[in-house]
Amino acid sequence: MTVDKQQILDALKTVIDSESGQDILSLGYVTGLVIKNGHIGFSLELPDAEKASRSEPLRARAEQVVKAIPGVLSSTVVLTAERPQGSTPAAARPALPPQMPGKQGPKPAPPLEGIKDVKAIIAIASGKGGVGKSTTAVNLALALARRGLNVGLLDADIYGPSVPRLVGAQGKPDVAGKIIEPIIAHGIKTMSIGYLVDQEKAMVWRGPMVGSAVTQLLGDVHWGDLDILVVDMPPGTGDAQLTLSQKVPLAGAVIVSTPQDIALIDARKGLAMFRQVDVPIFGIIENMSYFLCPSCGDRADIFGTGGARETAAALGADFLGEIPLHMDIRETSDQGTPVVSVSPDGPQARAYLDIAEKIAARLSAK
Incomplete structure (x- = not known):
């Protein structure tokens, strides 16, 4: 027909x-x-x-x-x-020069209403997908909360939001006018585009809309008085990352990578992007670093060994620690009960808690 x-x-x-x-x-x-x-x-x-x-x-x-x-x-x-009237097409804009050491970038825009009482915002980022960044972000947020800090968690991945599943939260947030109330999960405030749209639907949005959505999730959510807002960034170096670095004064960024060379190549790009926009790098985490056999206790370096540590040293960044490849982390994440929440005294949770301690120390130093 x-x-x-x-x-x-x-x-x-x-x-x-x-x-x-x-x-x-x-x-x-x-x-x-x-x-x-x-x-x-x-x-x-x-x-x-x-x-x-x-x-x-x-x-x-x-x-x-x-x-x-x-x-x-x-x-x-x-x-x-539509492009706002009078604006210059991207292709016609001059390329931004690389930031020189010691040179300050442009001053950030005035604080968005929703985050005016947030003391520090940190970005958890990766150069590519599939390295366990979101699982790391969720467990780090919970680990920081266990230190007595008031913590929020923002899922800034518009195309592939995963925080609702990782924290086991369902339902729509309460909305009063333009103000969105965050959803409490495991004692922390969380927000994600996944709470607002059907999780089975693909987000067919272009770049400017992604930036606008990230701005709304930052500015229209009633985050309240937070010590730290942890932002789970989408992979790569695109619109969400640029929007965040331009709209808010990031206290720092944490790069997550796996040990193999192909992941580390992209991790270097992510680190370079944050440095170019004058965001401090707190360090690099090596996720899925090794596997301990549950029967014999032998260690297997499935994806190689030491890659993230060597990359951090070569780029002048701190190496924050290793997180093992372990079934408990995978199972608790799939069930919406992160390992730091359900087994805080276990060895897998300890890896996140140790890294959270280093991040908290960096924030205290700032």
């Missing part, structure tokens, strides 16, 4: 923007419509990034009504936002 353009336009006229009361076609939001062999794709181009960041339900509805048309095999709708 052939699908024609008019069928699609008629379907999209039924999708109403709740804020304006008009359909998305009349508003001119629909752009770039492509029809190919039953596969439909188009963009919803919203007036600005803030509007786009809260329009995921609108995107999902548009995708749904098109998918329901007989003959449509797939429907892909991408949210985007």
Whole structure:
């Protein structure tokens, strides 16, 4: 069955923007419509990034009504936002010069409302995915809380939020106007885009919307009086990292890597990015560092040995410690009961607690 353009336009006229009361076609939001062999794709181009960041339900509805048309095999709708009038396209902007040693970067923007009472913000980052960064961030946040600190945990990974699963929290946060109340899990305040959207849905968002979402999770959440806000960053060196470094005065960053060379190459890039924007590096953690046989106690360096320690030394950064590859860490994370919370006196939790002590010392020194 052939699908024609008019069928699609008629379907999209039924999708109403709740804020304006008009359909998305009349508003001119629909752009770039492509029809190919039953596969439909188009963009919803919203007036600005803030509007786009809260329009995921609108995107999902548009995708749904098109998918329901007989003959449509797939429907892909991408949210985007118009470039503000008078701004310079990214391609036309001059490249930023590398930061010189001792040279201070631009002053940070005024504090966002939600974090005005947060004493210190630290980023847990990695150059690539799959190195256990989120598991590390969650357990470090809990380890810092066990030291008597008032701790919050922000999941800044918009495309792949994992904190709700790792802390075993479900349900939607309370919202009063623009203020979002964090969800308490294991005694700490947590927030993630995963609490606000269907976890089974893909976040089809472009860069500016990611930055806007991170800003909202920082500024619109009622974090209250915190000693430390731990931010679980997405992997890489993209929009979320730049937004965070520009919007808030980061006290420092922690880089997580596994021992093998391919992971360490990306870890170096992550470290270099934070240094370029004048964020202090607290150090490097080697995750999945080794495996201890539960039967014989022999140590196996599955991914190599000493790579993160050597990288830290070569780059002039502190080596914060090793975290083993262990079933208890994996099982407790999958169950939403992090190992530091359920087995704080065990050897796996001790690895996180020792690293948390070093981070707390760095914060005290600052």
